Amino acid sequence: MAYIEMENICKEFKVYKRNSSWTKTLKSLFIREFETKVAIQNINISIDKGELVGYIGPNGAGKSTTIKILTGILTPTSGIVRVDGRVPHENRVKNAEKMGVVFGQRSQLYWDLPMTETFQLYKKMYRIEERQFKSNVNLYVELLEMKEFMNRPIRQLSLGQKMRANLAVALLHDPEIIYLDEPTIGLDVVAKSRIRRFVRELNKEKGTTVLLTTHDMDDIEQICNRIIMIDHGQKIFDGSIGELKDLYSEGYMLIVDFAEDNVSLNDSRLRVISEEGPRKTILINTNEITIAEAISKITTGNSIVDLHIKEPNIERTIERLYENKERETVQA
């Protein structure tokens, strides 16, 4: 049985109808009119224990709604949801014992307490045994390089240090799953990469299942093995990053520095998308021509000074997927 199972999950919200004219607004003070807002519809997701899954989509796509259903905060309007065999909204306490949550924009830490005391507080809250507590504090202080700021109150910590502290606290009780919402938002390059490395290490060491929502595609590429994508409340892709690139990328880019200007390639499969003196950027679709054949065509009869291959860019690939879906919806 999968660790997370969502079958045909829908969530609708009832919202007050806003009126354009003041007479209608006045009337609505006495008679309230509602309309239904569909946040997610017919979502089917199955995630095994230990998977590293990126859950992505544009603003308002339904990501937070899905996470709130999985954490038991929201009850779905229809459909079946189970996390580790339990219905989250019917077993909120048990569900909470098994999960950790980290929101990049919100903190679970107490402003005036240093981490030494914060850990003690969470130890009591989760009733963590002394041995497990000591071993986890030692592990996270080391992996997240927290030693230097353990005794300083939270309010004196940098954004990156606070994020590391939030992660350690969320993981103190050894949750089976961690929900990460924008865990690297606002962090510098070094801090981002430290967090990403840590999440992978955690998954490897403890087998923790990770469900990550983010708008940072580097988070996805460096942490996740699988991407689930939603748009307008519906699932539009579920697979590996490789599969996504194969299906939706424009192709590989070959950046070639020829020895001379005005080289002509005479092959429609080699699409020159930009030229700067003797440098040409050539787009190839690997369904039409292999990289090896493309290089052989380019180098035959031409002197080459340098050649780089650029892999399909994930952000552009995702943009194309959304564009395709938008077109399909308009045509339907």
Ligand SMILES: Nc1ncnc2c1ncn2[C@@H]1O[C@H](COP(=O)(O)OP(=O)(O)OP(=O)(O)O)[C@@H](O)[C@H]1O
């Ligand atoms: N409590 C609520 N009441 C009414 N509508 C809601 C409520 N919560 C979410 N929605 C609507 O449901 C849709 C999905 O929202 P959700 O917050 O799940 O999106 P999201 O993918 O997490 O977006 P973002 O990336 O901006 O955080 C949006 O149109 C939102 O306005």
